[in-house]
Amino acid sequence: MAGNGAIKEDGGKGVKEMVIERIKSIKGIPPEENMLPGTPACAGCGGLLALRHCMKALGRKTVIVNAAGCFTLLAIYPYTPFKNSWLYTAMASAPAGAQGIRDALDILIKKGRLDPDEDLKVVVLTGDGAAYDMGLSSTSGAINRNLDFYYICYDNEAYGNTGVQWSGATPFASKTGTTPPGRISPIGSELAKKDLFAIWNSHKPPYLATISPAHPVDLINKFKKAEQYKGPKLFIALSPCPPGWGIDSSYTVKLAKLAVDTGVWALKEAVFGVVTHTVVPKRFKPVEEYLQVQGRFAHLFKPVRQEAALNKIQEGVNEYWNRHKLLL
Amino acid sequence: MRKEMLTGNAAAAWGVRLAEVDYIPVYPITPQTEIIETLARWISDGVMDSKYVTMDSEHSMLTAAGSASATGARAFTATSSQGLLYGFEMLYAVAGWRVPLVMANVSRGLSSPITLEPDHNDVLAARDTGFLQIHCETCQEVLDSILMAYRLVEDERVLLPIIVNLDGFYLSFTREPVEVPDVEQVRNFLPLYQPKHAFFKASQPMAQSAAVLGGLGYSYFKYQMHMASQNALAVYKEVCEEFETGFGRNYDTIEGYMLDDADYVLVMTNSFSTLGKAAVNNARESGIKAGLLRLRLVRPFPVADLKAAITGKMAVAVIDQNISIGKGGILHSEIASCLYNEKHRPLLLSFIAGLGGKNISPDEFEFIINKTVTGADTEDAGTAQLIYTDKEWQEMERLKRMAGKG
Ligand SMILES: Cc1ncc(C[n+]2csc(CCOP(=O)(O)OP(=O)(O)O)c2C)c(N)n1
Ligand code: SF4
Numbered sequence: 219m220a221g222n223g224a225i226k227e228d229g230g231k232g233v234k235e236m237v238i239e240r241i242k243s244i245k246g247i248p249p250e251e252n253m254l255p256g257t258p259a260c261a262g263c264g265g266l267l268a269l270r271h272c273m274k275a276l277g278r279k280t281v282i283v284n285a286a287g288c289f290t291l292l293a294i295y296p297y298t299p300f301k302n303s304w305l306y307t308a309m310a311s312a313p314a315g316a317q318g319i320r321d322a323l324d325i326l327i328k329k330g331r332l333d334p335d336e337d338l339k340v341v342v343l344t345g346d347g348a349a350y351d352m353g354l355s356s357t358s359g360a361i362n363r364n365l366d367f368y369y370i371c372y373d374n375e376a377y378g379n380t381g382v383q384w385s386g387a388t389p390f391a392s393k394t395g396t397t398p399p400g401r402i403s404p405i406g407s408e409l410a411k412k413d414l415f416a417i418w419n420s421h422k423p424p425y426l427a428t429i430s431p432a433h434p435v436d437l438i439n440k441f442k443k444a445e446q447y448k449g450p451k452l453f454i455a456l457s458p459c460p461p462g463w464g465i466d467s468s469y470t471v472k473l474a475k476l477a478v479d480t481g482v483w484a485l486k487e488a489v490f491g492v493v494t495h496t497v498v499p500k501r502f503k504p505v506e507e508y509l510q511v512q513g514r515f516a517h518l519f520k521p522v523r524q525e526a527a528l529n530k531i532q533e534g535v536n537e538y539w540n541r542h543k544l545l546l
Numbered sequence: 547m548r549k550e551m552l553t554g555n556a557a558a559a560w561g562v563r564l565a566e567v568d569y570i571p572v573y574p575i576t577p578q579t580e581i582i583e584t585l586a587r588w589i590s591d592g593v594m595d596s597k598y599v600t601m602d603s604e605h606s607m608l609t610a611a612g613s614a615s616a617t618g619a620r621a622f623t624a625t626s627s628q629g630l631l632y633g634f635e636m637l638y639a640v641a642g643w644r645v646p647l648v649m650a651n652v653s654r655g656l657s658s659p660i661t662l663e664p665d666h667n668d669v670l671a672a673r674d675t676g677f678l679q680i681h682c683e684t685c686q687e688v689l690d691s692i693l694m695a696y697r698l699v700e701d702e703r704v705l706l707p708i709i710v711n712l713d714g715f716y717l718s719f720t721r722e723p724v725e726v727p728d729v730e731q732v733r734n735f736l737p738l739y740q741p742k743h744a745f746f747k748a749s750q751p752m753a754q755s756a757a758v759l760g761g762l763g764y765s766y767f768k769y770q771m772h773m774a775s776q777n778a779l780a781v782y783k784e785v786c787e788e789f790e791t792g793f794g795r796n797y798d799t800i801e802g803y804m805l806d807d808a809d810y811v812l813v814m815t816n817s818f819s820t821l822g823k824a825a826v827n828n829a830r831e832s833g834i835k836a837g838l839l840r841l842r843l844v845r846p847f848p849v850a851d852l853k854a855a856i857t858g859k860m861a862v863a864v865i866d867q868n869i870s871i872g873k874g875g876i877l878h879s880e881i882a883s884c885l886y887n888e889k890h891r892p893l894l895l896s897f898i899a900g901l902g903g904k905n906i907s908p909d910e911f912e913f914i915i916n917k918t919v920t921g922a923d924t925e926d927a928g929t930a931q932l933i934y935t936d937k938e939w940q941e942m943e944r945l946k947r948m949a950g951k952g
């Protein structure tokens with residue numbers, strides 16, 4: 219990062235923040251590919267697209283620490299799509315794996331057994347199931363210890379790899395394998411999506427952001443900004459998943475964009491706990507536009523329109539943006 | 547070299563200190579905690595140059611220890627009982643990473659009912675994971691075994707993690723005189739860990755622990771682990787010899803006590819073996835040619851050494867301080883399987899005793915030895931005996947009556 223920006227004093231708080239050379243358009247996205255094609259991920263995987271951009275931002279001096287999920291199958295012996303290193307751990311403990319690697323690199327460098335040039339960025343890569351549910355304890359520990367690492371959560375709003383079941387990230391009224399809409403429970407998932415951003419942000423990490431594969435410029439700039447901080451740098455990418463969401467694989471980017479334009483997915487960042495929204499739609503599209511194109515919400519429209527559920531979703535979105543005084 | 551009065555836990559900590567371990571992720575649990583507190587103090591005082599971190603669980607602790615080892619650092623961790631089970635998923639995982647992690651397990655019975663005192667269901671639950679296992683009888687042996695463990699598993703022919711086991715309370719909190727070697731002496735025996743197979747560095751990207759699809763890759767790696775574990779039997783002998791040259795103490799895969807000329811053999815592990823040895827003395831005094839075999843290396847299982855030591859004996863009593871509910875003693879089964887094809891296999895009897903730290907009294911040993919002698923005479927091994935004395939039974943009844951449950 220050094221030399222890539224000036225330092226700005228933030229008046230009252232005395233927090234130093236680098237002025238980042240932001241990219242302005244997709245022309246500014248690094249052309250180098252650090253994750254190559256030919257993986258077994260589904261066609262149109264939104265998470266994979268987000269990851270491709272993340273890896274451009276992170277570069278090759280990186281070790282990915284993975285938890286069980288769809289992306290565990292990216293590295294299948296004896297192949298890997300990555301130009302960087304990789305360690306698969308288990309579903310619950312990728313952040314603990316990052317702790318061991320970071321600490322080991324630090325000690326080996328300190329004891330003169332590893333050249334500092336050999337140092338790596340340590341990057342946790344997990345799905346939402348690991349991040350929102352089983353891995354919450356190990357993530358909280360790592361953030362609390364101010365571990366110097368990145369965390370990329372590709373959030374497809376379900377346990378995808380096991381065939382799409384409910385997770386703590388599944389939104390209200392979504393159909394999954396374990397929340398099937400039926401005569402008794404016509405809504406599907408009755409529970410609200412957990413607010414992982416708020417949970418993580420309660421630790422006041424140096425950097426935390428939501429990202430979208432449909433907003434690569436915003437994504438790259440967030441990584442650029444994050445780089446100046448030592449400590450946890452955390453990213454949650456809402457990631458359309460064609461088989462899980464019931465959409466055509468050509469629809470991924472469009473849907474990721476609709477999630478932002480309807481206000482369902484707020485693009486924001488938080489620096490030491492202070493939240494700023496980075497992309498605010500000028501006029502919010504109705505949430506229905508986002509819902510009605512997805513198979514997982516089809517039961518809200520057919521055979522009968524579930525007006526109450528649809529209203530509840532729209533009201534939830536309105537409430538969020540009202541609370542942040544950003545609903546124009 | 548100096549002599550100190552050390553608990554089993556302190557002896558374990560000394561082993562870690564002398565091995566100049568780089569990285570120690572921890573999580574507290576009785577009766578292991580004294581190990582990690584001792585290490586924390588030394589690191590805080592600057593007498594040890596290691597990175598130490600308290601994790602959020604044993605599952606995380608084992609992940610961090612394994613991943614640090616996969617990065618190229620010498621790592622140590624310790625646990626007991628519920629902690630070992632909480633981290634269980636990572637035992638298999640870390641073994642598959644082929645990293646030479648050393649972990650102390652301070653044995654303690656498993657809930658339910660929740661308890662503190664030892665038996666070996668915890669450590670034996672890990673027997674199929676790929677971790678090697680050394681089980682210790684004395685505090686000196688704990689210190690020495692940690693040093694031998696690193697030397698053994700860092701050998702390129704092995705590269706598997708290892709558990710050094712000691713009994714909670716009976717060994718963890720018992721002080722014994724221990725010779726603490728000088729660090730230079732240890733360095734001669736245990737050189738710096740410089741992995742050629744698993745590390746992370748920028749100039750040489752490496753995908754570790756990649757998935758496999760189907761049995762082709764899976765079997766390939768699992769067989770390799772088994773063969774590496776088998777290699778460890780030969781490597782162990784080398785390490786043992788070098789340790790003896792350097793430090794003057796010998797620790798074979800098994801320890802025989804009055805074993806050579808014995809007709810009747812007790813098989814035991816860990817600290818209660820000391821009680822067994824006293825029982826052997828008593829039996830000898832009353833004219834019974836008894837002996838004891840203490841199993842020290844439990845994984846890899848020292849089949850050849852065991853066979854050589856006990857084929858031709860009249861009868862062998864395996865005293866298991868563990869119980870596989872619905873089957874019986876775990877070590878009894880293991881020993882039976884390795885003797886089955888021997889022409890001169892001894893009669894093999896099974897006793898379960900000492901569960902949850904319950905004492906094995908001289909009377910109980912006498913009972914076991916008598917059963918073994920009559921078993922040999924009648925050529926009848928009987929079924930597994932669950933040892934519980936009349937006195938103990940009465941004490942339980944008394945307690946229940948007191949609580950109004952009689
Ligand atoms: C301890 C454990 N429990 C359950 C599983 C089964 N499992 C594998 S992947 C997965 C889903 C993970 O969901 P998520 O983190 O959202 O990632 P995704 O599959 O959606 O990519 C589950 C439940 C496992 N591997 N380990
Ligand atoms: S199931 Fe969804 S998240 Fe998983 S690989 Fe396919 S598209 Fe991607």
Ligand SMILES: [Mg+2]
Nearest residue numbers: 345346376378
């Ligand atoms: Mg998911």
